[in-house]
Amino acid sequence: MAILLGCDSVQLEFATKRVFDAVTLGVNEGDRIGIVGRNGDGKSTLLSVLAGALVPDEGRVTHRRDVRVGLLGQKDDLDDAATVHAAVVGDAPEYEWASSPRVRQVLDGLIADVPWEGKVGELSGGQRRRVDLARLLIGTYDVLMLDEPTNHLDMRTINWLAAHLKARWTDGSGALLVVTHDRWFLDEVCTSMWEVHDGRVDPFEGGYSAYILQRVERDRLAQVAEDRRRNMARKELAWLSRGAQARSTKPKFRVEAARALIADVPPVRNELELKRLAVARLGKQVIDVLDVTAGYGDASTGSFTPVVRDATWLIGAGDRFGLLGENGAGKSTMLSVIQGKLAPAAGRVKIGQTVRFGVLSQQLDELAPHMDETIREVLSRYKRVYVVDGKETSPEKLLERLGFTTKQLWSRIGDLSGGQRRRLSLLLTILDEPNVLILDEPGNDLDTDMLAIVEDLLDSWPGTLILVTHDRYLMERVTDHQYALIDGHLRHVAGGVDEYLRLVEQASASRSDDAPRPSAEEPAAKRDDGLTNAERQRLRREVSSLERKIESRRAKLEELKGAMGSIDPTDYAGLIAQQQAIDEAAVELDELETAWLEASERLEV
Structure with missing residues (x-):
């Protein structure tokens, strides 16, 4: 395979940290590389260095003479005053881009619902991200470098993007480098992985799942080598003290099945024991949403806009539900209805007397009043002792298990990174000891290691859980059943995410054909059972x-x-x-x- 670009003995140091120490890498034709690592370890910096946007302190970066590189950053450089038309295709005449099937496919897949002559500055975060993606994907590049391409995208668009990238080049041609915390996306698109850590970049064969297995085995082998070294040292000490060499047996190591391999190994880098924290007792009735129509405006004046129509959702003790829907489908409205914050225009909501909500919002509104306070000041308002798995511990110790150091407890909340704020907000939500936990995009800003830790926490959550996320891996891992909002109607999707994506595509096709919108419930032929x-x-x-x-x-x-x-x-x-x-x-x-x-x-x- 021909090499497209690479770096040799690259070193890069910022004011407070050495990011890369003599890193040598190569990107060949046909590579599909996922890049993972903890937040702040240099994943985005690595893309910038390889793309030539950032010059290293030492070493060199080389590109094949005719190679074309396209880079998608976490933040776009779009002009707010420009139209979507200008931002995507520039000044190119219409006959050039409109006659290209590849360009039309990208435009239809990403921005069919975005006003073509609308201003970029008036777009939502998700629309703006799709416009920037469309701008990049209509180009012809040998190498695509994508930094968090799934940010602000809904599950349907993420699915489209994965399919596009898999079919973009023929086998053995082109190259893709992608930084993302979306593990489903990594498994779907990538055939190899790079792990950035401690100034190094370690390569692994296979997608995310294969990478995790290899990393666990690598750490096991490293532990065996360390045990062997310590055993040799003990033998030497015994020989010196007794005058004869001590007897010993050689250590043995055998790799069992993948499940045993993972189950046998403690979490990598971070430890989490936030299991079975006390929650308030739930009664028989939790939340009953009965034939609810909800939206915004005043129905009496004719200005009411329904967002959710005729929704019935019975939520019981211990239920673990995921709520699916495209951006703007009404998920936030439904969450407000469930909490009693938004009164329905029709129908009713019954909330049990024992229900105590714990809510992690997408914008982390819970932390807004505390931005000028330190973490320790905020924690001082909570109980000093919590019981976790029968052992007493403090909020500070629990926070350390979520990746914070003792020194960081004195940091101002306003100075924390997005991922740190989300971890802190999650812990504070749980420390309130709710029995109904509502999480709106809890995986935002978290790296893959921290996502695994959060999943471990949610796995042991003893109350009722309602999760909204575009992270398919997280959704399928921690919820038992999924519900979807499609065209304003709530329906149970027994087939999970795959069935939801199929239904969304069917609804989209029906709308594009000017056909009546499908009912939220099963067709009438399937409701002959007489059930309400x-x-x-x-x-x-x-x-x-x-x-x-x-x-x-x-x-x-x-x-x-x-x-x-x-x-x-x-x-x-x-x-x-x-x-x-x-x-x-x-x-x-x-x-x-x-x-x-x-x-x-x-x-x-």
């Missing part, structure tokens, strides 16, 4: 609850069977009692499975 919306929601909750109970009872049955072997074979009374317990557990499991089957069949009629 509320009854269908109740059945879905029942199925979800039964699935959890079945898993619990099955684990109990296996535990009882395993305990049979520990009973003395001569203890006949004990054996009989244990067998009775096994039989009772089996009958209970069978009843649950029958109830689950009946409820599932009613939903599928």
